[in-house]
Amino acid sequence: MEYAIEMEHIVQKFGEKEVLRGIDLKVTRGEIFGLLGPSGAGKTTLIKILTGQLEQTGGNALLLGRNTRKIQEVHQRLGMMMDQFGLYERLSCYDNLKLFAKIYGAEEKRIKMALEKTGLFEDRKCMAAKLSKGMRSRLSLARAFLSEPEVLFLDEPTTGLDPATAAEIHKLIREEQRRGATVFLTTHNMEEAYKLCDHVALLNEGNIVEYGEPEEVCRRYNHQKKLQIRLYDGELVELPNDRRAAEILKDYLEKEKLETIHSTEPSLETVFMELTGRRFV
Numbered sequence: 274m275e276y277a278i279e280m281e282h283i284v285q286k287f288g289e290k291e292v293l294r295g296i297d298l299k300v301t302r303g304e305i306f307g308l309l310g311p312s313g314a315g316k317t318t319l320i321k322i323l324t325g326q327l328e329q330t331g332g333n334a335l336l337l338g339r340n341t342r343k344i345q346e347v348h349q350r351l352g353m354m355m356d357q358f359g360l361y362e363r364l365s366c367y368d369n370l371k372l373f374a375k376i377y378g379a380e381e382k383r384i385k386m387a388l389e390k391t392g393l394f395e396d397r398k399c400m401a402a403k404l405s406k407g408m409r410s411r412l413s414l415a416r417a418f419l420s421e422p423e424v425l426f427l428d429e430p431t432t433g434l435d436p437a438t439a440a441e442i443h444k445l446i447r448e449e450q451r452r453g454a455t456v457f458l459t460t461h462n463m464e465e466a467y468k469l470c471d472h473v474a475l476l477n478e479g480n481i482v483e484y485g486e487p488e489e490v491c492r493r494y495n496h497q498k499k500l501q502i503r504l505y506d507g508e509l510v511e512l513p514n515d516r517r518a519a520e521i522l523k524d525y526l527e528k529e530k531l532e533t534i535h536s537t538e539p540s541l542e543t544v545f546m547e548l549t550g551r552r553f554v
């Protein structure tokens with residue numbers, strides 16, 4: 274099976290409001306896939322459909338080859354991290370995981386492994402209610418991959434975390450990929466999407482308006498194709514990013530005049546601001 278997830282014209286309406294207007298996407302096995310889009314675009318809604326928590330108005334989705342309308346057939350093979358799947362506040366980290374291990378039929382020895390992996394072993398007896406935000410995220414993540422799922426859904430796994438904690442979570446996500454898991458995540462952090470994802474899709478006003486490898490997407494929006502140069506004497510120079518710049522650059526380098534040089538391909542953030550007309554926060 275080449276694809277972990279296949280979506281065929283997924284439509285979701287809430288009353289009159291059409292939130293998803295025909296989503297066609299495929300997520301390859303073993304990849305980290307990032308779904309991006311402004312707040313309210315329908316990212317969480319799509320995750321809910323793919324994980325069988327919401328039945329879509331139209332279209333079909335396959336998860337590991339099975340229709341998500343019959344999610345119970347593959348339920349044990351997926352893991353998820355979402356806000357509304359609250360932790361049991363009065364239970365310790367260990368007991369939270371123990372409860373989920375029972376539900377997911379995971380062996381108890383996996384609990385220790387998950388706690389160690391997420392750096393929570395020392396705090397295993399700490400009540401969930403007393404955890405910091407970063408620790409809660411790590412506990413949710415530990416729970417998501419407790420059963421070594423084949424597909425992981427992570428809805429904003431790093432929102433609100435400091436850069437170091439976010440980096441730890443990135444490392445854990447990459448480890449899951451190395452183990453063979455497919456990861457479907459959402460994020461508002463474009464730098465995170467650029468670094469972490471094999472493919473990204475941008476959801477805007479109910480449609481996928483861009484899809485590809487992050488670098489490829491950025492290159493597609495390189496309208497300017499310029500080189501921006503700063504010389505040691507403070508002068509700023511803009512040159513066309515082609516052979517016409519070669520002689521001038523050679524001269525700068527030989528005379529050791531060149532301080533910085535940048536090409537003008539946009540960042541993922543710039544691309545998505547152009548496409549959505551909004552800034553991501």
Ligand SMILES: Nc1ncnc2c1ncn2[C@@H]1O[C@H](COP(=O)(O)OP(=O)(O)OP(=O)(O)O)[C@@H](O)[C@H]1O
Pocket residue numbers: 287292310311312313314315316317318319
């Ligand atoms: N159960 C529901 N009933 C009615 N409307 C809903 C329901 N669930 C979601 N919506 C609406 O669907 C739209 C998409 O919501 P969703 O939570 O999927 O957005 P999102 O892309 O995840 O946003 P965010 O980035 O803020 O998390 C919103 O306008 C929301 O109000």
Ligand SMILES: [Mg+2]
Pocket residue numbers: 316317318428
């Ligand atoms: Mg959401």
